[in-house]
Amino acid sequence: MARRLRLHRQGELHHHVRHPQAYPELGNCLYFDLAYKTHAVLYELPNNRLNWIWYINGAEPVLPGSSVTMKVSDAMVEEMREEAKRVWGPELARLMRETVEPFVNVIYDAGEPTPRLSWAGGRVALVGDAAHATTPHGLRSTNMSVVDARVLGRCLARYCREPCARSRARALAEYEAARLPVVAAQVLHARRLGRLKQGLVVGSHGEVFDARTATEEEVSQLR
Ligand SMILES: Cc1cc2nc3c(=O)[nH]c(=O)nc-3n(C[C@H](O)[C@H](O)[C@H](O)COP(=O)(O)OP(=O)(O)OC[C@H]3O[C@@H](n4cnc5c(N)ncnc54)[C@H](O)[C@@H]3O)c2cc1C
Known part of the structure; x- marks a missing residue:
């Protein structure tokens, strides 16, 4: 089965102050952001934690075992932080910079829906x-x-x-x-x-969603 890979960079930032004081610009709810061929989500977890996920379509890494969660090297973290400054707003980039040990989860495209339950x-x-x-x-x-x-x-x-x-x-x-x-x-x-x-081709005419130029109608497909 041909499988396409998503790298799913993820991190949790622990902090000890309630969010409005610690990150007034982030608030208390779920945030979703789109950029060119990529997207990110950020949400609150219990016990004063924030979780963020940055979805990146990339080459398939070699996994050492059966787990799809990977530790990342210092160089990868540094590269991600630099990229975050270019791709995301300053608040999200700061959150990514301050996350101590971000990690990668590898996600594969699901196959065809099951024919039976x-x-x-x-x-x-x-x-x-x-x-x-x-x-x-x-x-x-x-x-x-x-x-x-x-x-x-x-x-x-x-x-x-x-x-x-x-x-x-x-x-x-x-x-x-x-x-x-x-x-x-x-x-x-x-x-x-x-x-x-992720800006991949959808449909038979080679259509690609581009967050920078999408019309309101195109954006409504994301619901
Ligand atoms: C990184 C990531 C992010 C996700 N984000 C979201 C999200 O934002 N929103 C959302 O709705 N979903 C999300 N999901 C999906 C969600 O976690 C799963 O759809 C959900 O957990 C499926 O529940 P389940 O009970 O079917 O399976 P699981 O939660 O996988 O439960 C299966 C359980 O069976 C146990 N088990 C396996 N083999 C055996 C065995 N032989 N004997 C006994 N026990 C066994 C496992 O240890 C596990 O506890 C995410 C998943 C991942 C990996």
Whole structure:
């Protein structure tokens, strides 16, 4: 399977003062910023922490083990900080500069949406990422997993009062009918969002989203 790579630079900045005082220009909510062929998000975490993510489309690195999280060299961090000054506003660039140990998460394009959620003749059901690995550009993967589990639980409760293979198969079939169209559409939507935000070709006519020149209509595709 051809896989395209996203480098997902990420860091957490710990600070001990509430945000409005520490970073009055950042506020308390979720920030999203687009630049040419790249984008970044910044949001608040519990315990006075900020998390930022800078999405970069790049060459596939060699991963030392099975983890997709990589430590980065001092030289890479320095390069990132310099680049941040050119790409992002001064507040975000400062946040990136002051983050002590940023790291890289490697993200691969999801394949085609799964054709099924229920397997092995109604004996196995998949939920969440196991069923539909999704690129993070839609910011909905966690919700999808939670809803899968809830719907599956309801279907099992409805049909499976008595343990019986036939009722279990019906429960799983109903679960699949309810969730498959939704999650399949989300996988494709997230993949398209990722391509738009990274300035990759979308559609058959070579269209590329460019944050610098995008019309209002083009921007509305990012929803
Ligand atoms: C870097 C990154 C950023 C993300 N950002 C967002 C975001 O902003 N918004 C969003 O909605 N989603 C985001 N996601 C996606 C989100 O984390 C997943 O979609 C979500 O966690 C999927 O939940 P899950 O329960 O299906 O799987 P998981 O959360 O992966 O849970 C699976 C669990 O099973 C355990 N496990 C695995 N194998 C075994 C085994 N053999 N025996 C027992 N246990 C096992 C694992 O340890 C894990 O705890 C992000 C993901 C990543 C990696």
